[in-house]
Amino acid sequence: MRYFTTLLAxxxxxxxxxxxxxxxxxxxxxxxxxxxxxxVVWIDLKQIDLDAMPKFIGQLGSNVADENIDEVKSIRDxxxxxGVERAYMLLAIEDLQSGPQAILLPVAKTPPxxxxxxxxMGGDESQGKVVEKDGFVVAGTTExxxxxxxxxxxxxxxLEAAITSITGPHGIAFSVSSEQMGTFxxxxxxxxxxxxxxxxxxxxxxxxxSWVSASGEFPPQAGVVRLETNSPESAAxxxxxxxAFTAKRLKENKDAIPLVxxxxxxIFRSDSLEKSVGAxxxxxxxxxxxxxxxxxxxxxxxxxxxxxxxxxYRHLPPQSLVSADGKRLLSWRVLVxxxxxxxxxxxxxxxxxxxxxxHNKTLLAEMPDVYKSTKQGVPAGHTTYLATxxxxxxxxxxxxxxxxxxxxxxxxxxxxxxxxxIEKAVEWTKPADLIVDTDNPVSSLTSAxxxxxxxxxxxxSVRSLDAKISKETLNALLTHAGGExxxxxxx
Numbered sequence: 001m002r003y004f005t006t007l008l009a010x011x012x013x014x015x016x017x018x019x020x021x022x023x024x025x026x027x028x029x030x031x032x033x034x035x036x037x038x039x040v041v042w043i044d045l046k047q048i049d050l051d052a053m054p055k056f057i058g059q060l061g062s063n064v065a066d067e068n069i070d071e072v073k074s075i076r077d078x079x080x081x082x083g084v085e086r087a088y089m090l091l092a093i094e095d096l097q098s099g100p101q102a103i104l105l106p107v108a109k110t111p112p113x114x115x116x117x118x119x120x121m122g123g124d125e126s127q128g129k130v131v132e133k134d135g136f137v138v139a140g141t142t143e144x145x146x147x148x149x150x151x152x153x154x155x156x157x158x159l160e161a162a163i164t165s166i167t168g169p170h171g172i173a174f175s176v177s178s179e180q181m182g183t184f185x186x187x188x189x190x191x192x193x194x195x196x197x198x199x200x201x202x203x204x205x206x207x208x209x210s211w212v213s214a215s216g217e218f219p220p221q222a223g224v225v226r227l228e229t230n231s232p233e234s235a236a237x238x239x240x241x242x243x244a245f246t247a248k249r250l251k252e253n254k255d256a257i258p259l260v261x262x263x264x265x266x267i268f269r270s271d272s273l274e275k276s277v278g279a280x281x282x283x284x285x286x287x288x289x290x291x292x293x294x295x296x297x298x299x300x301x302x303x304x305x306x307x308x309x310x311x312x313y314r315h316l317p318p319q320s321l322v323s324a325d326g327k328r329l330l331s332w333r334v335l336v337x338x339x340x341x342x343x344x345x346x347x348x349x350x351x352x353x354x355x356x357x358x359h360n361k362t363l364l365a366e367m368p369d370v371y372k373s374t375k376q377g378v379p380a381g382h383t384t385y386l387a388t389x390x391x392x393x394x395x396x397x398x399x400x401x402x403x404x405x406x407x408x409x410x411x412x413x414x415x416x417x418x419x420x421x422i423e424k425a426v427e428w429t430k431p432a433d434l435i436v437d438t439d440n441p442v443s444s445l446t447s448a449x450x451x452x453x454x455x456x457x458x459x460x461s462v463r464s465l466d467a468k469i470s471k472e473t474l475n476a477l478l479t480h481a482g483g484e485x486x487x488x489x490x491x
Contacts, residue, residue: 026163028106028135029088031153033160035177038184039091040159042102044169045076045084048218056219059277061343062312063332076118078292083107090148091401093176095181102140102148113137138220141412158211161228168215168223205241208234210483220276223356227266235261243268276388285341295419297386298370302385302417305339307460315401316394319387320431321351330385332395333371342368355429355432366429372418375422382425386434388418388445392479395433396457407458415477421447441474442467 029040033132045482057063079087084251088104095101107113108133117139118130123324126476128143131138136143162173176184185203192202208229216223231233239259247254256278259266270276270359309317330351346368352360364381373384389396394407394416407414418434426432436444446467458480476484 004417015274029090029104029217030160031134032090032104032148032151034151034154035156035179036092036094036158037090037159038093038174038176038180039089039095040171040173041089041091041161042086042171043218044086045080047169048076051074052219056273056277057312059273060280061338070316075116075120076117082109082113082116084113093180101144102138104148105137105139106135106169107137110135110137136226138159141410143412162211162213164227165211165213166215168188168217170218171213171215173211173213190435201241205238206235208238219273220270221273222268222276225268227327229264229266232261232264235264235266238266242473245264245283246286249433250282253282253285255284258339260382294374295454296462297356298372299385299417299419299454299462300460301340301370302336302459303456303460303462305336306416308339309336310404315403319389319395323352324334329355331355331429331431331433333383333434337368349429355431357429359428364427369429371434373419373422378425379421381427383428384420384425386418386420386423386424386426387433388455388478389435390438390475390478392481392482393436396436397480402480404458405478409476409479409483411458412461413477414458414480415474416457416458418445419447422449423447436478438475438478439471441471441478442469445474457479 018463026040026042032277033040040120049400050069053069054063084105084107087108088106089100089102090104091100105113105117107134114130114132114137117137127140128140129142131145131149133149138148140148140331155176156175161174162175163171180238185206188199188202191427192199208231210230212225212227213464214223214225227235227236229237240260242259250256256275257268261267268279270279296381317335319332320328321330323329330349334346334349335354337343343361345368348363348366350357353360355361367381368384371383371385372378373382375384378384386391387395391397392404394414404411420434424434434444442453445455453467453469454462456462456466472484476482
């Protein structure tokens with residue numbers, strides 16, 4: 001779900017003149033808006049060209065299997081037959097890391113729609129929750145569904161202005177409330193850099209933006225993204241800053257996202273699929289991780305790559321790429337390179353050769369910054385960001401790569417990655433990770449006098465665990481389907 005929404009966020013660049021939405025078309029979701037709501041995303045189920053999706057996704061450097069498209073078609077057709085016209089996602093700023101955690105389906109006949117959604121979740125409530133309420137079917141993680149159902153509604157004029165400005169079949173409306181502005185600004189350094197004066201300038205520009213909208217067809221053909229500001233002067237400043245920032249950051253495609261100022265608005269328009277794809281690729285490179293290389297920031301980016309891989313292939317990456325005769329060739333860290341803005345590096349690997357073949361070994365020196373440890377003394381070309389391997393862990397189990405649906409303990413209760421001790425660092429392309437001794441798991445994940453264990457959870461979050469954590473609790477967090485009860489202080 002995360003990859004699809006990320007894709008949507010910059011590919012809904014289209015406002016066909018013939019598509020006209022009534023201003024009250026989204027009335028059903030207005031009661032669920034509050035101060036925390038930053039994004040409202042919707043998809044018109046009847047107006048997605050699913051047959052064109054494989055080619056479009058391929059242009060972005062990824063792929064999707066035909067059988068996955070067929071599965072999506074059958075689900076879409078069943079929902080449309082029952083009267084579901086749109087699917088909505090409401091996101092807070094905090095959801096940017098983990099991605100959408102719930103989907104809302106407005107429909108008159110909620111019971112049959114709820115039944116379909118429950119069947120997609122395998123009827124397993126540990127995978128999430130499906131609730132019927134007030135003409136909606138709400139499905140997602142238990143925490144997010146409960147949170148949405150508690151919302152009593154709060155007027156959000158600027159967000160509603162963004163919603164009603166959209167005339168295309170699909171859309172994204174974005175606006176940050178004053179209560180959430182500080183949280184939003186805290187996300188800037190990893191992508192803008194740590195230059196204080198530059199960050200202050202960007203913060204000032206962002207505070208002049210009232211709302212942002214994008215709308216149109218999907219896949220993209222032609223359209224517009226609009227940033228509404230408080231004055232023509234602010235709009236011009238944003239255009240000039242973005243143009244300079246793009247020229248400085250991008251080696252290629254520097255002119256792929258041309259902006260124009262119209263009144264108080266900064267606008268990007270596309271008149272072809274090629275232009276839309278070029279803009280998306282440039283935007284992806286422009287927003288690639290550039291922040292301070294501490295473990296938590298790096299692990300968040302790696303976790304995001306894992307989620308995007310899953311959304312493309314419908315499963316997590318395998319712990320290693322394996323040859324036809326069963327030889328382990330390359331690490332999962334190589335397989336997720338395209339989702340870390342490293343498509344060009346990925347294309348240089350010979351995927352049918354082991355990591356230490358004469359050719360592949362030359363690429364050890366090209367290790368991306370996101371894999372570089374901040375610990376002193378880690379050998380060049382080595383990383384301490386290792387998947388945790390036990391007989392029952394997501395990357396250590398035997399068999400086919402897991403889907404998120406297989407994480408019966410819940411993605412928020414399952415460790416998959418650790419910032420390992422220096423002495424356990426491995427060559428970043430080598431199909432090797434951290435084998436955990438379940439009789440003494442803390443010793444596997446720590447070195448002498450270490451007080452904190454930095455781990456990534458499968459929901460995309462990164463946590464610092466007390467190195468005094470009990471053996472039982474740590475082992476429970478390392479399994480994906482053990483059924484253990486996790487103490488609240490370890491969540």
